[in-house]
Amino acid sequence: GAGVSQSPSNKVTEKGKDVELRCDPISGHTALYWYRQSLGQGLEFLIYFQGNSAPDKSGLPSDRFSAERTGGSVSTLTIQRTQQEDSAVYLCASSRGPTVNTEAFFGQGTRLTVV
Amino acid sequence: AQSVTQPDIHITVSEGASLELRCNYSYGATPYLFWYVQSPGQGLQLLLKYFSGDTLVQGIKGFEAEFKRSQSSFNLRKPSVHWSDAAEYFCAVRGANNLFFGTGTRLTVIP
Numbered sequence: 001g002a003g004v005s006q007s008p009s010n011k012v013t014e015k016g017k018d019v020e021l022r023c024d025p026i027s028g029h030t031a032l033y034w035y036r037q038s039l040g041q042g043l044e045f046l047i048y049f050q051g052n053s054a055p056d057k058s059g060l061p062s063d064r065f066s067a068e069r070t071g072g073s074v075s076t077l078t079i080q081r082t083q084q085e086d087s088a089v090y091l092c093a094s095s096r097g098p099t100v101n102t103e104a105f106f107g108q109g110t111r112l113t114v115v
Numbered sequence: 116a117q118s119v120t121q122p123d124i125h126i127t128v129s130e131g132a133s134l135e136l137r138c139n140y141s142y143g144a145t146p147y148l149f150w151y152v153q154s155p156g157q158g159l160q161l162l163l164k165y166f167s168g169d170t171l172v173q174g175i176k177g178f179e180a181e182f183k184r185s186q187s188s189f190n191l192r193k194p195s196v197h198w199s200d201a202a203e204y205f206c207a208v209r210g211a212n213n214l215f216f217g218t219g220t221r222l223t224v225i226p
Contacts (some may be wrong), residue, residue, distance in 0.1 A: 004158075013214065033213055042205065043159075055210040091158060093214075102189035104214055108158040 002026070004107035006092050007055075012113045013082055020046030021077040021110045032075050033095075033104060034067060038088040049075065050098045082114045117142050121217035128196050129225050134192040136220050138206030147209035148189045153219075154202045164186045165189060176200070198224045204207055216219075 002080075013019050016108040025032050034046040045059040049069045060066070069075040079086055089111050093104040118141045128134055140146055147166050151159040163174025170182040180191045189206060201224045207214040 043214075043216040045215070046212045048212040059213075086130075093159075098212075103164055104161040105160055105161070106151075108156075111176070 004092055004094050004105055006090075006107035006110050008042030008110060009108065010111045010113075012115060015084060016081055017115055018078065018080045019082055019112065021079075021092075023075045023077070023094075023107060024071050025073065025075070025092070026105055028096070029094035029105075030036070030072065030097055031095040031102070031104075032069060034075070034077050035091045035093065036061075036088045037091060038110070043091065046077070074086045079112075084113075084114045085110055087114045116209050119206050119208050119215050119217035120214045121204075121206055121220050123220045124218070125221045125223065127225060129221040130198050131195050131202060134191075134193045134200070134222070135207075136197045136204050136222070138189045138191065138217060138219075139187050140189060140206070140208045141187065142208050142210075146182075146189075148180075148182060149207040149209070150174065150178070150189075150191050151205045151216075152176075152202050153205065159205065162191070196224055198226070200224055212226065 002071045008023045022101040030051045032049040035043040037043050047067045048056040064080045091109045093106045095102045095104045120139045121163045149164045150162040153159050163172050165172050165182045173179050178193050197207050203219045203221050205219045
C-alpha cells in the first residue's frame with residue numbers, strides 16, 4: 001500500500017497475556033519507529049530501526065517489551081505479560097532514511113486495551 | 116537534550132477566528148521542526164516542516180509556522196479556523212534517531 005499499515009487496529013487482551021502488534025512500513029523506507037501514546041499524553045519513543053544497524057532500544061519501558069524487524073521491512077512489537085498500564089495507542093512510523101531532514105509517515109495505530 | 120514544550124493543553128476558538136498554537140524547543144544544533152495533526156482515532160498527519168531557509172513555512176490546510184531561533188519557537192498559525200480543524204496538534208523536533216514530540220494541544224472549534 002501507499003502508507004504505513006498497522007494491524008490489528010484494535011486489540012483487547014487479558015492481563016498477563018502476550019500480544020504482538022504489526023507494522024508494514026512504506027516500501028523502500030529504511031527507517032522505522034515505534035511510539036506509544038497514552039491517554040492525554042504525548043508520544044513516547046519506544047524503538048528505532050535503521051537498515052541493518054542495531055536498533056535503538058533506549059525507549060523501551062521494560063524487558064517485557066521487544067521488537068524485531070524482519071528483512072528490513074515488516075516490524076513486530078511484542079509485549080509479554082501485559083499489564084493494565086500498557087493500555088495505549090501504539091503508533092508506527094517510517095521514513096526514507098536516517099538523515100535528520102527526512103520526514104516520518106505514521107500509521108493509524110493499534111489501540112491496545114488490557115483488561 | 117532535545118525537548119519540545121507545548122504550553123497550551125487545550126485551546127477553544129470560534130470558527131472563522133485566527134489561531135496560534137505555541138511550540139518551544141530545546142536543541143543544541145540546527146533544529147528540524149515539524150507540526151503534525153491527529154484527528155480522533157487517526158494517526159498523525161504532517162502539516163508542515165522546517166529544515167532550513169525561509170523561516171516562514173507554509174503547510175497543508177492553510178496552516179503556516181514561523182521559526183524564530185532567538186525565541187526557540189516554532190508557532191503554528193492559521194488566519195481563519197474551520198470546524199474541521201478540531202483535532203490534536205503536535206510539535207516535534209528531530210533528534211538523531213527519532214522525533215521528540217510535545218504533549219500536544221487539543222483544539223476545539225465552536226460555531
